Amino acid sequence: MTTKSPSIEWLSDPAVFRVNRLDAHSDHRYYRTVEAAKASAPMDMRQSLNGSWKFHYALNAQARPAAFYEESFACDGWSDIQVPGHIQLQGFGSPQYVNTMYPWDGLEDVRPPHIPEHNPVGSYVKTFDLPATMTDWPVYISFQGVESAFYVWLNGAFVGYSEDSFTPAEFDLSPYVRPGANKLAVEVYQRSTGSWLEDQDFWRFSGIFREVYLYTVPKLHVWDLSVRGELDDKYAQGTVKVGLRLGSGGQKSIGGTGPKSAARFELLDAEGRTVAAGLHDVIGSELDIALEAGPVQLWSAEQPYLYKLAISIIGEQGELIEAIVQQVGFRRFEMIDKVMCLNGKRIVFKGVNRHEFNCRTGRAIGEADMLRDIAIMKQNNINAVRTSHYPNQTLWYELCDEYGLYVIDEMNLESHGSWQKMGAVEPSWNVPGNLPEWEPIVMDRAISMLERDKNHPSIIIWSCGNEAYAGEVILNVSNYFRLADPSRLVHYEGVFHNRAYNDTSDMESRMYAKPADIEAYLNESPEKPYISCEYMHAMGNSVGGMHKYTELENKYPMYQGGFIWDFIDQSLMKKNRFGQEYLAYGGDFDDRPTDYSFCGNGIVYADREVTPKMQEVKFLYQDYKLFPNREGVKIVNESLFAGTEHLSLVYRLLLGGREIYRGRTDADVPAQSEAFVPLTLPEGNLAPGEYAIETCLVLKQGTPWASAGHEIAFGQEVFRIESSAEPTVPSGTLRVVEGDVNIGVNGDGWAVLFSKQAKSLVSLRYGGREMIAVPPAPLFWRATTDNDKGYSLGYEAGVWYAASLARNCTGIELRQEEHAATVVFAYEFRTCPGVKVEIAYTVYADGSVRVRTDYTGAAGLPELPILAVSFKTSADYEHTNWYAMGPEENYADRKHGARLGMFERRVKELPSRYLVPQESGNRTGVRRVTLSNPQGLGMTIDASLNPVECNISPYTAFELEHAAHAWELPDAHYTVVTVAGCQMGVGGDDSWGAPVHPEYRIPSNGNLSFAFTLKPHAK
Known part of the structure; x- marks a missing residue:
């Protein structure tokens, strides 16, 4: 369409989405000389317009300076804004986060194609001098990304109009440009008909957020x-x-x-x-x-x-x-016998969904962000990425070509709020559906993506968009992809909701299906291979049970992997009222409506530090599986093409978590094969104790994404050499004093005090240092995770919250032996009738205290979140040293990627930085953990023979439960020690109703016991 009379009515007309815009084309680079081209030098026929522009912000079209593009209009007094960048992150307006609903839901009653009255307008002006290299040459302008609709003028003359926030819009400036100074004016609207098609799960911004440049071309x-x-x-x-x-x-x-x-x-x-x-x-x-x-x-x-x-x-x-x-x-890339294959080999996607995001600049990201993302993916065995849910910048695809990532390139289409309301499918006014008036604007987005991106080998699948239901329009898009590019397959998940349009997708693609549902599909002789375009909803403390998905890879040839939701938290840096920076989520900007913290689903924090969840992802995404034993290690190479020639096999023998032997060798295991590699370990009889054989494959040489020695894969085997000696009880003298209120047990350099009034252990002194700040008590509650909240754990199991706060002591018993004394406290709980807990403290002559907890369950109660004993010590005990599964946090359903070893952390580093404070920092398989002060003095928790779970934190479960942000938590006055016999898993199939898998839950009607020993520690 060509016209010289711009109209504001275009914003609400689905038939008008490009005016005078050049046709989409490939993103190739071109040069004046072959040498420059071969060197990939900066393009000498391009002039950047990035940087400072003059800017005016208006809440709606009526308040905008309508004539600002005229040459006589003075903009000198306007504000400045940076391009590329979002308007709302530069002091104008406010960002808003919503997921499925449209951002104006409940505020304005509109239906497609109409748009809200509240439609912020950004008026941009840039004065530039025509480069000498473009004099007497044609001049064009390229906007790589503008959200969501914009008009362009040059020197007072209308140039063009465009919608589609995520593909380039280019215009011919030649009729309007002149030597010397030129006034470029751009009017950007946040809302347009395109906004109905851009209802992605992300922050709602607007503005010129990708680069802008002039370019010329030769004759x-x-x-x-x-x-x-x-x-x-x-x-x-x-x-x-x-x-x-x-x-x-x-x-x-x-x-x-x-x-x-x-x-x-x-x-x-x-x-x-x-x-x-x-x-x-x-x-x-x-x-x-x-x-x-x-x-x-x-x-x-x-x-x-x-x-x-x-x-x-x-x-x-x-x-x-x-x-x-x-x-x-x-x-x-092709389909062979209903299986997707790359170069003839069955492919398995070990993927992630990725938004373009930076915690300070939003979707205006740069090369450093992309390189960091690529490195994180490659370092953690991620081999595929879905560009959720829009085309990315050209540089991203170039990096995926170079570094090696499989890409599902997804067009800019999501109309979630038009057909799904609070989870219910209701497509009565779905767009684009079968509406012919919406097909051109949707097809334009498909064409713009394919034509720009078609030359990138990393792109192996085109995607028709995301969560826009189904219909003729999207089916026609998929047929366009197949016709224009037969070398790639086509993806679309939405046909799951309407099988009349099943031909839209070449593969069965589902979101958040349970492993059992996937198996049911695969066992029914399906016609299409299966991928999970979104799975393992990684919101907060999550990714539990991921192994149930990856175990399907070798069980079903037509199961071809999936893409975790998602890669990076979408949280924005903000200051609270005290000037402290924190990572904010929806609602923190007074944005309403909002979906609050639902933007925090990343396996990477928004500041691009890796979360503890990545430990599990890296292990379960390994192409190389290692199974060591005392003779050697079986290596299974599941790579499609790469052998092990670029890797070294490093192996260690650990005793009690400490390395006693290390070796290194090469292993020749071609792709799609396995081999057993003998290991040279110390000869002779091994001393009694717990051993671990740890094997890992590491890079021999550095790569662009990791240095030499980077670990690619690991496997560990734990075994024990039993001692023939009988276990001994510490001998010596101790003194028991039973008073009217207290029971004291004392020895050489230590003292223990139990209170009949407080009904617990109240004092444990080693060398005059008090270790108990708040007495131990039974704990049945953990600070609810995002997944817990999603399936209403608080509603279902709130009785355990109350039971953790108050109890009735029904008996106190003192038992004395020759070298020990035991004090037993028996508890009952009004909110949990029939449940009984006994905590027995046995004090030995060396000052150690064995703490045994016996739980007797009752029928008719909800499952237990955790069975633990928790107490506080001074915050001076700020350092921990662990012999446990680690090094990162792990849980019953998320410990495949953990390994047994020694590691240390400061207490303040143990809680994870999830957007909303919640249960975090747990370790399973805890044999021993020591708390110490700066002088190296403190206490050891020992559970060597029957390992426990342990969480050490500056905060109680209840302080975490009631904080919405980390800055709401109190200053660290205590170190909180929680020792658990068991804790339920964290789950992750989804975050809005999926419970933890049954084998990782704790029935309340059984009998459970666990024990640990408290000992003095000196450096």
Whole structure:
């Protein structure tokens, strides 16, 4: 569409989404010289307009300065704003976080295609001097990302209009640009018809949030380039299919090329050697050729080998007009016998969903952010990423090509709030559905993505968007993808809700299906392979039970993995009223409506530090499985293409968590094979104790994403050498004093005091140092996690909260032996009738105290969140040293990635930094943990023979329960020690109703016991 009369009515007209916008094209780079092209130098025909712009903010269209684009309109007194950047993160308006509902829900009664009256407008002005290199040349402008609709003027003349926040919008400035100073004016609206299609689970921003630049082209320019590395049926011989679409500089559409020209092609391998070459005359405006490359190295995420295709456009006098270098990866992605295969091998996606996000700049992210994300993914065995739920910046795909990640490229479409309301499917006014008036705007988004991104080998699947229900419009999009690009498959999950449109997706894709549901599908002789486009909802303390999904990989060939939701927390840096920075979530900006902390689902914190959940993800996503024993280690290489030649096998023998032997060797295990590698361990009889054989594969040499020695995979075997000696009871004298109120047990340098009045142990003194600040008590409650809240643990099991706060002591008993004394406290609980707990403290002559807890359950009560004993000691005991499963937090259903060993942390480092304070920092398999003060003095908790779970924190479960942000927690006055016989798992199938799997829950009607010993510790 071409017009010179811009109208504000376009904002609510689905038929108007581009005016004077250039057609979408490939994102290839072009240069004036071959040398610059081969060196991937900055493009010399491009001029950035990033930086400071003049800016005016208005709450709606009526309040905007409508004539601001006119050359006579003075903007000198306006504010400044940075481009790229979001308006709401630079002091104008406020960010708003919502998930499925539209951000105006409950505020304005509108239905598509109408838009709300509250529609903030950002008026941008940039004055630029036309670069000398563009004088007498055509001049274009590229906006790489503007949310959500915008108008453009240059020197007072209307240039164009565009919607679609996440693909480039380009315009021809040639008729309006002039030498010297030029006034560029851009009017950005937050709401448009496009907003009905951009209801993603994210913060609602607006503005010019990706880069803006001017560019020019030579007199004969490759406007669009198609490059595809193809393979023969043996996946050995390569062919490069190349398509050029040429035109004269300054033309708005592609026409004839005019004078005779030619195109020279040269294919170079990674070492710069010429593999194939050819020279072809250009007849007309298009050229399609096939370049035979012979035997080639294949591209995969494991081995991302890239060739370079150098293209030179030659004029009729033999002069170089334009040089292009395009990366080429030879790979074939296809369906073979209902299984998705890469280069002939069944692929398993070990993936994540990823938003573009930075905690300070929102979706305006830079290269450093992307490189950090790539490194984290590669370091943690993540091999695939879904661009949820919009096309990313071009650089992201280039990095995925180079570093090796499989990409599902997802178009900018989500209309969640138009068909799903609080979980109920109700598509009465769903868009786009079967509405023909919405097809052009939706199809435009598909075309813009495919045409820009088509040359990236990392992209193996096109996605029709996310959570927009189903219908003819999306089905037509999928058919467009198949017709335009048969080399890739097509994905769409929404057909799960309406099987009439099942052909939209080439694979069965579901969100948050339980493992049993997946197995049911796979056992019914399905026609399509299965992937979980979203699974393991990683909100807060989550990712429990992930192994139940990854165990399906080797059980069902048609199960082909999934994508965790999601990669990074979407939380924004903010200051509280005391000037403290914290990571904020929905509602913290007074944004309403909001979905509060539902934006915190990442396995990476918003500041790009890895969460403890990644420990489990890394292990379960290993391509290399290691199974050690005392003779050696079985290595199962599940990689599709990579052997182990780039890895070293490092192995250690640990005794009591301490390394007593280390070795290193090579292992030759080709892809898709296994081998047993003998290990050289110390000869002779081993001393009694607990041993661990730890084996790991590490990088021999550094890579762009990790240094040499980085651990790729590990496996551990634990065994015990029993002692023939009988266990002994500490001997010596102790003195028992039974008073009217207290029972004292004293010895050499230590004293223990029990109170009949407080009904617990109240004092434990070692060397005059008091270890008990608040007495031990039974604990049945943990600070609810996000997943706990999602399935109403507080409502279902709140009786255990009350039982943890108050109890009735029904008996106190003192028993004395020759070298020990035992005090037993018996408790009952009004909120949990029939439940009985006894805590027996046995004091030995060396001052150690064995604490045994016996729980007698009762029928008719909800399951236990935790069975523990908790007490407080001074915050001076700020350092911990563990012999346990670690090093990161782990739980009954999230401990596959943990290993038995020694590690240490400060107490303040043990709670995890989840957006909402909740249960965190637990360790399973705790044999021993020591608390010490700066002088190295303190106390050891020992459970060597029957390990327990343990949580040491500055906060009680109840302080965590009642804090909405970390800054609401009290200063650290105590170190809180919680020793548990068992704690329920954390779950993670979803965060809105899925319970923890049954085997990781604690029935309340059984009998349970656990014990540990408190001992003095001196450095």
